[in-house]
Amino acid sequence: MKAFFKGVRKHIGKLDAEQLREQYELVSDEFAQTEMLLHALNEGIVRLDAKGNVLQANPAARKILGDDTDAALKSMHLPLGRASKSIFELDYPEKRTVDVQTLPLGAETLVIVRDTTAEHLRTEEELRAGANRAVRDLAAGVAHEIGNPLNAISLNLQLLERDVGENESITICMNQVKRLDGIIRGFLNALRSPAPKLAPGSPADPLRNCLSTMQRQFEERRIQVNLDIPAALPSVAIDKEQMEQVFFNLIKNALEAMGDGSTLSVALGYDDRDVTIAFADSGVGMDAEHLSHLFEPYRTSKENGTGLGLMVTKRIIEAHSGTITAESEVGRGTTFTIRLPRLEKRVRELN
Numbered sequence: 136m137k138a139f140f141k142g143v144r145k146h147i148g149k150l151d152a153e154q155l156r157e158q159y160e161l162v163s164d165e166f167a168q169t170e171m172l173l174h175a176l177n178e179g180i181v182r183l184d185a186k187g188n189v190l191q192a193n194p195a196a197r198k199i200l201g202d203d204t205d206a207a208l209k210s211m212h213l214p215l216g217r218a219s220k221s222i223f224e225l226d227y228p229e230k231r232t233v234d235v236q237t238l239p240l241g242a243e244t245l246v247i248v249r250d251t252t253a254e255h256l257r258t259e260e261e262l263r264a265g266a267n268r269a270v271r272d273l274a275a276g277v278a279h280e281i282g283n284p285l286n287a288i289s290l291n292l293q294l295l296e297r298d299v300g301e302n303e304s305i306t307i308c309m310n311q312v313k314r315l316d317g318i319i320r321g322f323l324n325a326l327r328s329p330a331p332k333l334a335p336g337s338p339a340d341p342l343r344n345c346l347s348t349m350q351r352q353f354e355e356r357r358i359q360v361n362l363d364i365p366a367a368l369p370s371v372a373i374d375k376e377q378m379e380q381v382f383f384n385l386i387k388n389a390l391e392a393m394g395d396g397s398t399l400s401v402a403l404g405y406d407d408r409d410v411t412i413a414f415a416d417s418g419v420g421m422d423a424e425h426l427s428h429l430f431e432p433y434r435t436s437k438e439n440g441t442g443l444g445l446m447v448t449k450r451i452i453e454a455h456s457g458t459i460t461a462e463s464e465v466g467r468g469t470t471f472t473i474r475l476p477r478l479e480k481r482v483r484e485l486n
């Protein structure tokens with residue numbers, strides 16, 4: 136392009152009107168194409184004058200930086216007439232991460248702006264997933280190793296008891312060892328939870344199973360269970376055993392949160408996307424801070440709790456492509472709602 140202009144300039148005195156028109160047409164075509172290119176680019180392209188005022192900005196630049204491109208760029212304090220590269224977090228017009236590059240362009244500065252929000256989110260997520268996996272492997276190894284000395288301690292405590300007879304200290308030690316064993320077992324179970332074996336079915340079956348195995352506890356504590364199951368329920372892809380474990384975890388927590396004689400409501404339902412299962416207890420409830428960390432491992436408010444039940448629950452639900460949410464109010468109770476995608480819906484989406 137440079138050579139072309141140089142040639143035209145050199146010979147401009149010798150060109151007649153027709154030739155000039157021809158050259159002019161070439162230039163204006165070229166200009167129109169450049170303009171089109173600028174419009175089509177996803178990158179924001181901005182030209183700044185020597186004082187840093189915007190001379191020209193393509194639509195992508197306005198989309199990324201907002202309509203007041205000038206103010207947005209000034210707030211970045213970019214070096215003028217120099218090459219540079221930086222990353223900015225924008226709050227306006229929406230939260231974004233942008234890569235901003237400057238290049239000298241004669242007396243002007245060319246600014247190239249790239250929206251890298253999605254890339255940054257992805258790398259963060261990948262890093263977190265990798266770290267999680269590493270921590271989990273390490274933790275599983277440690278937990279497994281703790282099992283052996285624990286067995287030895289337990290065995291020797293039994294031998295000791297046989298020698299010295301019943302003894303309070305030994306009993307305490309044995310109970311604590313039992314507790315440690317339970318925590319480790321729960322922990323390893325949580326880490327190992329296998330992929331669900333999904334088959335078309337209804338969550339009503341594992342729910343009825345679970346309620347009937349817990350019937351004794353309800354009776355002993357005079358807990359009233361209100362069960363609401365619609366006559367016809369759309370199918371979902373479900374691993375009934377794992378789902379029964381989910382229901383057990385949620386109902387156990389509800390029982391632990393409620394006083395004797397309280398009421399637990401369990402309702403199945405559906406909308407055009409999902410089948411829903413809601414567990415509403417009338418227990419102690421949780422405050423916002425507690426709710427915001429729910430489903431994280433080892434968060435427990437119970438003396439003998441492991442804080443693993445909800446983590447496992449969430450993992451199982453997610454392996455079913457579902458979601459679980461909790462609403463709670465201190466002193467009033469808590470409702471956990473599970474959503475499992477309807478089977479027809481899944482198939483439709485795949486198609």
Ligand code: ADP
Pocket residue numbers: 384388389392416418419420421429434435436437439440441442443444445446468469
């Ligand atoms: P754990 O029951 O061993 O403590 P969970 O993961 O099952 O572990 O639960 C974590 C914590 O979440 C509990 O200790 C309790 O503080 C809170 N929680 C769970 N379910 C309920 C509920 N239905 N009502 C009130 N608090 C709950």
Ligand code: MG
Pocket residue numbers: 384387388444445
């Ligand atoms: Mg629990």
